[in-house]
Amino acid sequence: MAEIVFGAGTSHSPLLAAPPKYWAERADQDRYNPELYDNTGVIRPFDDLVAAANGKFDAASKPEVWEENWQRCETALDRLRDDFRRVAPDVVLVIGDDQRELFEASNQPVMAISAASEMQTGVLDGPDSEFFNEVAAGYLMDQQFTFAGHSKLAEDLVRGLMTEGMDVTWMEAAPDGKGFGHAYGFPIHRFFLPEPIPVIPFMLNTYYPPNQPTPRRCFELGRALRKAAAASPVEARIAILASGGLSHFVVNEELDRKMLDAIHANDSEALCELPVEQLDSGSSEIRNWITAAGAMEGCRVDWSEYVPIVRTPAGTGCGMGFLSWAW
Secondary structure (H helix, E strand, O other), X not given: OOEEEEEEXXXXXXXXHOOHHHHHHHHHHHOOOOOOEOOOOOEOOHHHHHHHHXXXXXXXXXXXXXXXXXXXXXXXXXXXXXXHHHHOOOEEEEEEEOOOOOXXXXXXXXXXXEOOOEEEEOOOXXXXXHHHHHHHHXXXXXXXXXXXXXXXXXXXXXXXXXXXXXXXXXXXXXXOOOOEOHHHHHHHHHHHOOOOOOEEEEEEOOOOOXXXXXXXXXXXXXXXXXXXXXXXXXXXXXXXXXXXXXXXXXXXXXXXXXHHHHHHOOOHHHHHOOOHHXXXXXHHHHHHHHHHHHHOOOOOEEEEEEEEEEOOOOOEEEEEEEEEEOO
């Protein structure tokens, strides 16, 4: 039977794909971002956030601090890469989110799984700038990149999820002219090359209302994924990877630490009760971590790292999370 032998979580922010010398471009973009939710879940203009911060983030948003935080993140990413190489799974189930790379408002499933034997990343459109070009390459989206899937195991997972009461969208191929996004390209690039492992993309609609799954539903989904894997006759050692988060585009350290503390404590109820009103915009990707935690329920955390990166006096940036469950 198939067996989940390893679990991990990683952020996939553009700040991880491009070094700090390019971050000022991303900081400038924050001024015009219409999705700046404060820590209560209310959209606020950039200047209002600066005024409310009253200098709290001035020191953290300096380039010398960026460099220090970048190095901490690089160390954590290297450690996760080494974990994957030691475990050497047969396939990786990447729990990520689609941000209009594959789906549109006309077709917005709560959850979907790709059963293709071969897939491609999409090509990221944007300005011809050093920051953007670094990010596109780090996401394997500067050109289409082909990666292998696992059709039989994906089919078994879908059947098992349906048995467990999870209605999941089935995909044998991507929509014409589209490819998978950064939630999948980043970990493939950072952890699995030059000899990539087959990847099964599992997509949650974390971002777009009205059909975002609740934290409790995400945790139940993780439990169901574990049962579905155990029911498959395929002989495969599976790694689960949560891709995305943590809080952004405004850093919410309290939310991030509450989630990480709950995972460390194996506190399923705390994860299920995370406030939905704070899981908005980029912070919504915390749902991917909750799902992975459901699949790894009862397992001990081996190590974790949390690096809140702030890039402006408004507190905009990303709470970077990295975690590995013991195997």
